[in-house]
Amino acid sequence: MTPLADPRSIAPEVVTGANLVRMTVNLEVSEGVGTIRLDRPPMNALDVATQDRLRELAEEATRRDDVRAVVLYGGEKVFAAGADIKEMRAMDHAAMVVRSRALQDSFTAVARIPKPVVAAVTGYALGGGCELALCADFRIAGDNAKLGQPEILLGLIPGAGGTQRLARLVGPSRAKDMIFTGRHVRAEEALAIGLVDRVVPAAEVYEQAHAWAAKLALGPATALRAAKECVDAGLETDLETGLTIERNWFAGLFATEDRERGMRSFVDEGPGKAKFL
Numbered sequence: 174m175t176p177l178a179d180p181r182s183i184a185p186e187v188v189t190g191a192n193l194v195r196m197t198v199n200l201e202v203s204e205g206v207g208t209i210r211l212d213r214p215p216m217n218a219l220d221v222a223t224q225d226r227l228r229e230l231a232e233e234a235t236r237r238d239d240v241r242a243v244v245l246y247g248g249e250k251v252f253a254a255g256a257d258i259k260e261m262r263a264m265d266h267a268a269m270v271v272r273s274r275a276l277q278d279s280f281t282a283v284a285r286i287p288k289p290v291v292a293a294v295t296g297y298a299l300g301g302g303c304e305l306a307l308c309a310d311f312r313i314a315g316d317n318a319k320l321g322q323p324e325i326l327l328g329l330i331p332g333a334g335g336t337q338r339l340a341r342l343v344g345p346s347r348a349k350d351m352i353f354t355g356r357h358v359r360a361e362e363a364l365a366i367g368l369v370d371r372v373v374p375a376a377e378v379y380e381q382a383h384a385w386a387a388k389l390a391l392g393p394a395t396a397l398r399a400a401k402e403c404v405d406a407g408l409e410t411d412l413e414t415g416l417t418i419e420r421n422w423f424a425g426l427f428a429t430e431d432r433e434r435g436m437r438s439f440v441d442e443g444p445g446k447a448k449f450l
Contacts, residue, residue: 198226200233200240205390205450206383207240209283211247219301220257221272224279227305231282241390242289244382245309247302249375252292255300255323273332280333284308284405287398289389293382294318295375299357304331307338310401312368313382314360315375320368323355341408343367393431393449399423 197213197220209230211217219227234240247253264272283290283305292309298320306312306320314320322335330336331352340348343366351358363369373381389397399422407415426432431449438447 196226197223198230200230202237202239203383204387205239205241206244206386207234207237207242208244208246208383209234211245211253216251216254216297217247217302218257219253219255219305220260221275223257224276224301228275228279228282231279231286234288235282235286240288241394242386243286243291244379244386245283245290245292245305246379246382247293247295247298249295249379251296251302252294252298252318253302253305254297255302258327276333280304280308284334284338287401288394289386289397289401291382291386291389293378294320294369295378299323300331300335301333304333304335304338306369307334307342311370311385313371313373313378313385314363314369315378316360316372317375318360318363318369318372319357320363321355321357322352323357325352326355339368391448391450393429393435395429395431396426399426 197211199210199212201208201210209227211223213220213223217223234243280301289311290309292306292312294306294312295315296317296319298306298314298318300321300323303320303322322331322339324331324335331339336348336352339351342348343351347366350356358366358368360369360372364372371381403415403419403422406418410418434449435447
């Protein structure tokens, strides 16, 4: 397995006064890949502190030049089994009116990382865990993965983007099936409906996700950012506006060194040999 270690990474524990505080999400950098690692045993329940930490690290991964691609990972046994229900149960309507915006903003910060993002999904990815995986550009699932939006079983609906991102990914009918029933979708079915993009042995999930992200990290950063924004923004608007976004980015890339390097390499050495770092 690719090591999760780098001297510039955020340590899992920090000292605050006389107290030792353990972070429930950490950012670790290797080979240009920033791994945003959930670390709240046993099930990586997404409490308020973890949600806020996700936002902070998504924003840091966006800023850092040494992070050129991102992997979302929950560990070998579980990705994230959803919200912290005990914490959520204590919230009344007024509290959730306030909190729901911050909840969505945390996940949106992940979705808006302007770099390739790969979710490495093992075990359960339920509720908020499934919604977090939906924020990635590409999802690699272990053969033991189970994904779902079981909020309906609590008398709720998904609140961190599930009703929107899931429907855009797998279509409205399949999304409604999952959301209305709250059922778990195993890896094979998730692959068949387009909820995940690859299924591999569970022990290989992180290694393959990191390898894929590391490959993308070698690409032209500005062009990758442009491609991601064109696809994501284009899906939210009409075709004509989407084409305008594409046209502006396409022309703008002609001002970049990566474009010059890529075309020069193509002419001098043939296709696919340009180095962009």
